Amino acid sequence: MEHLIELKDIYKIYQMGSETVHALDGIDLTIDQGEFVAIVGSSGSGKSTAMNIIGCLDVPTSGTYHLGGVDVSTMDDDQQAEIRNKMLGFIFQQYNLIPKLSVLENVELPLLYAGVDSEERRERALRSLERVGLADKGKNLPSQLSGGQQQRVSIARALAGTPSVILADEPTGALDSRTGREVLRFLKQLNREGDTVVLITHDNSIAVKADRIVRLQDGKIIYDGDSRDPRAVVQPHGEDEEEEAGA
Amino acid sequence: MNFGQSFRLAIKSLTTSKMRALLTMLGIIIGVGAVIVILSLGNGLTGMVQQQVDKLGINVIQAQLWSVGDGMMPDPDELYDLVDENSHVLTGVSPYVNLGGVVRHGDEKFDRTNVYGVSEIMYNPATNYTMDGEQLAKGRFISYMDVERREAVCVIGAYLEEEAFGGDALGKHLSINGRTLTVVGVLKRNAELEMLPGSQDDQIYMPYSTVMEIVGDRWVGLYIFTSTSGETADAAKKVIEAWLNKFYRTDDGMYQYFYITTMAEQANQINGMMGVAMGVLVAIAAISLLVGGIGIMNIMLVSVTERTREIGIRKSLGAKRRDIRSQFVIEAGTTSAIGGILGIAFGCLLAKGLEALLGGMLSANMGGVVFRATPTLGAIGLSFGVSVGIGVLFGYLPANKAAKLNPIDALRYD
Numbered sequence: 001m002e003h004l005i006e007l008k009d010i011y012k013i014y015q016m017g018s019e020t021v022h023a024l025d026g027i028d029l030t031i032d033q034g035e036f037v038a039i040v041g042s043s044g045s046g047k048s049t050a051m052n053i054i055g056c057l058d059v060p061t062s063g064t065y066h067l068g069g070v071d072v073s074t075m076d077d078d079q080q081a082e083i084r085n086k087m088l089g090f091i092f093q094q095y096n097l098i099p100k101l102s103v104l105e106n107v108e109l110p111l112l113y114a115g116v117d118s119e120e121r122r123e124r125a126l127r128s129l130e131r132v133g134l135a136d137k138g139k140n141l142p143s144q145l146s147g148g149q150q151q152r153v154s155i156a157r158a159l160a161g162t163p164s165v166i167l168a169d170e171p172t173g174a175l176d177s178r179t180g181r182e183v184l185r186f187l188k189q190l191n192r193e194g195d196t197v198v199l200i201t202h203d204n205s206i207a208v209k210a211d212r213i214v215r216l217q218d219g220k221i222i223y224d225g226d227s228r229d230p231r232a233v234v235q236p237h238g239e240d241e242e243e244e245a246g247a
Numbered sequence: 248m249n250f251g252q253s254f255r256l257a258i259k260s261l262t263t264s265k266m267r268a269l270l271t272m273l274g275i276i277i278g279v280g281a282v283i284v285i286l287s288l289g290n291g292l293t294g295m296v297q298q299q300v301d302k303l304g305i306n307v308i309q310a311q312l313w314s315v316g317d318g319m320m321p322d323p324d325e326l327y328d329l330v331d332e333n334s335h336v337l338t339g340v341s342p343y344v345n346l347g348g349v350v351r352h353g354d355e356k357f358d359r360t361n362v363y364g365v366s367e368i369m370y371n372p373a374t375n376y377t378m379d380g381e382q383l384a385k386g387r388f389i390s391y392m393d394v395e396r397r398e399a400v401c402v403i404g405a406y407l408e409e410e411a412f413g414g415d416a417l418g419k420h421l422s423i424n425g426r427t428l429t430v431v432g433v434l435k436r437n438a439e440l441e442m443l444p445g446s447q448d449d450q451i452y453m454p455y456s457t458v459m460e461i462v463g464d465r466w467v468g469l470y471i472f473t474s475t476s477g478e479t480a481d482a483a484k485k486v487i488e489a490w491l492n493k494f495y496r497t498d499d500g501m502y503q504y505f506y507i508t509t510m511a512e513q514a515n516q517i518n519g520m521m522g523v524a525m526g527v528l529v530a531i532a533a534i535s536l537l538v539g540g541i542g543i544m545n546i547m548l549v550s551v552t553e554r555t556r557e558i559g560i561r562k563s564l565g566a567k568r569r570d571i572r573s574q575f576v577i578e579a580g581t582t583s584a585i586g587g588i589l590g591i592a593f594g595c596l597l598a599k600g601l602e603a604l605l606g607g608m609l610s611a612n613m614g615g616v617v618f619r620a621t622p623t624l625g626a627i628g629l630s631f632g633v634s635v636g637i638g639v640l641f642g643y644l645p646a647n648k649a650a651k652l653n654p655i656d657a658l659r660y661d
Binding site for chain 2: 052055057058077078081082084085086090092096097098100101105109110112113114118157161
């Protein structure tokens with residue numbers, strides 16, 4: 001059976017002056033349709049690089065990445081843009097809404113770039129806002145909404161384009177714990193409705209909400225399995241305390 | 248596809264920071280305003296020339312002849328015959344002779360008065376103007392019979408009437424080089440010009456045949472022809488040219504034996520010279536447009552940097568390079584288009600102001616024709632088009648910079 005996401009022997013190597021940094025050091029990872037996966041790791045573990053590559057925002061130095069059966073690892077800027085538009089929905093820590101556009105216009109953006117005509121755009125964006133319970137806020141500016149509401153708008157925007165994968169990058173990082181839990185519940189619900197969700201976080205307590213955990217350290221996968229397995233949340237050499245403090 | 252949104256975003260960012268928008272557009276406003284003023288003034292002057300031509304008659308043709316070699320020149324009668332033979336294009340001819348002489352009335356002497364020998368063709372009863380732009384105030388002009396019979400009659404200017412006859416000259420007499428003439432007509436005073444000796448109001452028209460008799464000369468160096476209409480002026484000119492070539496036994500005597508010019512050609516010449524002058528001025532004004540374009544480029548570069556994160560977000564949602572590029576190009580184009588509209592309004596107002604300021608003076612100098620400094624629709628359309636073009640042109644570089652931003656870096660930008 002074909003996997004939705006298939007990373008094979010992925011390397012991402014940066015040249016920092018005279019030093020060579022292996023942000024990703026030979027990653028093999030497959031994610032199937034309908035999974036809820038958390039990619040966990042401290043800063044510097046390579047999880048952001050992994051997220052950029054899975055999100056088609058970056059290309060690997062070597063290795064292949066198939067998304068929905070298509071090799072996207074060698075695509076140029078515009079081809080990647082099209083893949084992002086058609087297959088991926090992003091949820092960011094900072095919501096990343098455009099402040100000058102209304103809530104509805106923000107949600108319409110992926111459809112705008114997909115070339116959907118204005119009437120259908122409006123309709124689909126409204127449906128998407130309904131799913132997150134903010135249909136009545138369409139005319140508001142993002143700044144008139146609370147943090148939790150803004151994050152829900154960004155979820156609606158991610159859903160508007162009916163993507164194959166929802167990529168959530170620290171989606172609760174800027175929220176208080178109660179609204180954070182709400183957002184996570186919502187992602188869980190989306191997953192139950194059939195969406196594939198990939199969550200990127202440094203926080204074990206958030207990662208365990210996913211069904212499967214992929215733990216990264218120094219650019220390598222050190223654990224990949226069920227989130228209920230005790231080994232999934234083991235802190236190898238106390239990395240969290242040390243590196244987060246040093247970051 | 249996202250033109251509407253880009254346009255609205257551009258308007259929004261212009262209205263949210265009005266001072267910055269105004270400063271950005273200032274170069275374009277001044278440039279377009281200057282172009283509109285120049286084109287309006289040019290249009291006004293061209294209009295004046297046209298009015299002047301219409302007044303004097305678009306069918307007037309001047310022929311200057313020179314005596315070469317044996318001193319032979321055409322006899323005026325031969326040219327009358329030429330007109331008769333070519334009545335399909337020519338309607339008349341008048342010799343135009345300048346008589347250097349002293350005008351006397353009683354004991355008074357007028358030695359600066361200009362005396363011209365002409366025929367009845369000099370005066371056009373249809374437009375009520377002479378070929379030199381004068382109108383009759385009273386009496387009549389020189390008639391065909393006056394010329395035929397070498398009558399001792401004359402038409403005098405307003406200055407002469409005032410100075411010599413105290414304002415009532417009709418039927419009275421004056422003398423030129425000892426020959427006594429009867430005043431049969433008086434010309435209108437020339438608008439606002441001061442009445443001075445030697446001015447346009449100090450002149451005399453008399454039958455050219457009478458002048459020839461006084462000076463004892465046979466040759467006339469300057470003729471004024473009239474064609475049947477403005478359209479036939481060129482054909483008439485060719486007829487005269489052919490005849491003169493035959494007369495002087497030459498293939499192409501233009502500029503050497505004679506020089507013929509139609510009113511339309513003269514107007515074209517004046518308009519052509521004005522066109523060159525206006526071209527130079529517009530080119531200078533265009534420098535301001537260039538500076539305005541650079542101003543727009545500058546502010547767009549700032550805007551791209553300020554909105555790096557927005558560009559990253561759009562790219563992450565699937566915006567391609569050309570989507571981002573067109574967004575910023577549209578924004579630059581909108582900014583300069585609004586600048587252009589303001590510039591056009593500003594230019595029109597300024598042109599109207601100048602019209603009010605200069606109109607009276609120009610009108611007086613040109614014998615009462617009206618000066619209207621209004622830009623043509625073409626000039627307005629062109630200025631608008633150029634300002635949009637400048638925005639698009641100078642917006643392209645910043646827009647391209649935005650389009651090429653790396654989405655990861657752009658998303659992380661604070």
